[in-house]
Amino acid sequence: MKIYFAGSIRGGRQDAELYEKIIEFLKTYGQVLTEHVGDLNLTSDGDDGPNDKFIHDRDMEWLQRSDVIVAEVTAVSMGVGYEIGRAVEMGKPVLCLFRTGAKNNLSAMVAGCDDVETIYYSDIQDLKSPVQEFLFSIKTTD
DSSP states (O other): EEEEEEESSSOTTHHHHHHHHHHHHTTTEETTGGGGGGGTTTOTTTOSSHHHHHHHHHHHHHEEEEEEEEEESOOOOHHHHHHHHHHHHHHHOEEEEETTTOOSSSHHHTTOTEEEEEEEESSHHHHHHHHHHHHHHHOOOO
């Protein structure tokens, strides 16, 4: 299974350690095409490519190749919202993860979308079973 993980980069790296843990968990189910999102050395400058067009085109190619998108949506991120919208447009299964007790609210555009499944959680342990169930329900393109 090819998994596209989305998490905030330029919107803030406050959850980078959490992303790293989620990515490690997701790797037990398949190849995570976007492991760099959990890289603790990646800053909010989003310097993971030579320029913005390269990053956009590379990430859209990864999204196209993926079987599923898993997005941590607690931190507000225009880029993650864009990726979710494009994934829905492509007909990809989309799973969003939102931490309960967060200071911000989940976007109505995510919460109100019938093509997006959302898991509300408090810690990484809360995610394991529902994420596993979601991933096992996905048919891969391989």
